[in-house]
Amino acid sequence: MKKLFTLLTLLFVSFSALAQTDSLQNQAADSTNKGEVIISASIYNRYIWRGVNFADAPSIQALFAYSKGGFEIGTYGATTLNGDKRGYGNTIEVYATYKYKNFSITIDDYFFYESIDSLNNYFEYGKNTTHFVEGRLRYDHDKFYLMTGYVLYTREIDDTKGLYLEAGYYLNDYIKVVAGGVTSSSFLNFQDTGGITNIGIYGNRTLNITPSFSLDLQTALIASPNYKNVADITGVARNPIHFLIGITF
Template sequence: MMNRFIYFILLISSGTFISAQDSTDTGKSKLEVDFGADLVSSYIWRGIQFSEGPNIQPGITFKKGGLEFGTWGSSNFTTNFYEVDLFLSYTFKGFTIGVVDYFLMDNNAINIKSNYFDYSNNTTDHFIELSASYENPGKYPFRLMLSTFVYGADRDINNNNYYATYLELGYLLNIGHLKFDFFIGGVLNDNYVYIDDKGIINLGFKVEKEIKINDEFSLPIYLSFVTNPVRENVFLIFGITI
C-alpha cells in the first residue's frame, strides 16, 4: 500500500506545478505563494519522535519581501495523530525572527473535542514559541537558532510556564550535488514540551539532493540521521518533497 501511495504522489508531482506567484508587481516586492508537502518515513522533531510510521506534511506560505506567513501540518496513516502549526517570520540580511503556534492532537476517537480555539494559558493545548536565528552563507557557512516557548501548554503542575529554551548550531556543506546540514541542538532548562529532557537532544546530519524526472521537474529527496544523546535514541528518516 505504501509503495502505491508513493507512486501516486510521484505521478501527480511530475505533471503538476505546486507553486504560484502573484504577477502583479506592487512596489518593491510582490506576493509569492508556495504550497507543497513532504512524505517522511517517521516524524522526528528536534531529536524527539512525535509520530511513528509514515507522515504526510503539507504546508503553504505567503511571502512578501522578508515577511513570511504560513501554516504547516503533519498526520500519519495509522492513528489519529495530527499537528497544525501557524508561523510568522521576518528575515533581513541573514537574521530571522519568528513566532510559531504549535497545536498537536493524538486522539483515539474521531471527532473528539479538540479545543483548538482555547488560548487560555492555564488550559490551552497550544505551544507558542519565539525564535531568533542567523544564517551565514560565507566561506564557512553556518546557522544558529535560539527559541523559547513563551506561552501555552509548556507548563508545570502549578500552571507556571517553563519557558523551555532550545539552542541549535548547524554547519552547511555542499559535496558535489549533495547538500549537507550537520547539526547539534540542546535544551537549556526544565520543560514539558521536550518530554522533560534537558541537554543535547538533537545531534546528526541531513543530506538533500534532487532527482531529475524530466526537463521541467526535479524531485527533492532527503535523508536525516538523528541521535538523541539524552534518551540514547537514534533515527534514520527518509523524506520526499513535492
C-alpha cells in the same frame, strides 16, 4: 509569562517595522513584486522533530505559505499515515517570520492533536489551552546557522522553562550537520530534563523529473543523547538513534 509574551510580540512588531524601511525601498525599485505563494508536500518514514519520534509511524507533511519581501506567513501540518492518533503525530502550526539581512525572527503557534477528539479544542487560548506559542531568533551565514527558541505562551501548568538551542554547519550544498538541545525541561520539546536532544547529519538531492517538475530527496541519521528523558507518553518513541528518509514534491 504573559508579560514576556507581550514583550516578545512587541519586539517582533518593532523588528518588522525597522526592516520595513529596506523592504519599501526594494518594492519601490520593483513595483511588480506581488510576492510568492509556497506550496509543498512531503512524505517521511517517521515524523522526527528536534530528536523526538512522534507516533513512530510514517508521516505526510504539508506547507502553505505566502512570502513577500522579508515577510512570510504560513501554516505547516503533519498527519500519520497509519491513522494512529496517539503519540502527537498529528500537528498543525501557524507562523509568521520576518527576515532582515542575516537575521530572522519567528512567532510560531504549535498545536498537537490529542488522541481523543473531544480534547482538541483548537480555538481555546485561555487557561486550558493546548497551544504552544514559541518565539525564535535565527542567524544565517553561508556556512552555518544559529537558532534559539523559547515558549512565550501556553498553559500555566506546562513546564516550558527550557530554552531550545540549535546550530547547523553546511559541509557542502548537499550535506549539513546539526546539533540541538534544551537548557532544562520543556513540554514543547517533550523533554523532562535539559540535555542534547539531537545530533545529526542531513543530506538532500534534487531529482529533476521534467524541465518543470522535480523531487527533493532527503535523508538523515540522527542521534538523541537525551532519549531517556523524553516524556513518557504513549506513542512517543524513546529511541537513541533515528534514520530518516523523505521526499518533497
